[in-house]
Amino acid sequence: MGSCTGYDVANILQKKRARLIDLRIRVSGEQRDEAPWCFEKIHIHYEVIGVGIDPNDVEQAITLSEEKYCSVAATLRPSVEITWDYEVKELDIEPVRV
Numbered sequence: 001m002g003s004c005t006g007y008d009v010a011n012i013l014q015k016k017r018a019r020l021i022d023l024r025i026r027v028s029g030e031q032r033d034e035a036p037w038c039f040e041k042i043h044i045h046y047e048v049i050g051v052g053i054d055p056n057d058v059e060q061a062i063t064l065s066e067e068k069y070c071s072v073a074a075t076l077r078p079s080v081e082i083t084w085d086y087e088v089k090e091l092d093i094e095p096v097r098v
Contacts, residue, residue: 021049044083
């Protein structure tokens with residue numbers, strides 16, 4: 001699920017012309033205590049690293065992926081509680097002049 005949503009989020013942010021440098025994703029979950037140990041909860045934390053990244057764009061990209069584009073999320077959603085959060089880390093990069 002991290003790969004599926006990560007691809008969407010990066011793609012959406014690039015289409016918004018965001019200066020995305022790196023996208024890190026941590027996925028954690030809780031499973032049932034007995035076989036077949038199905039997931040009951042999944043949490044995804046997005047760490048968006050770039051220059052001038054608008055947090056509203058990040059939230060919109062994640063929402064679009066989770067609710068519309070990611071087939072893994074759509075498959076799991078009926079039986080698994082999916083939550084997410086994010087943080088934006090701003091890089092302080094000076095423009096290169098040639």
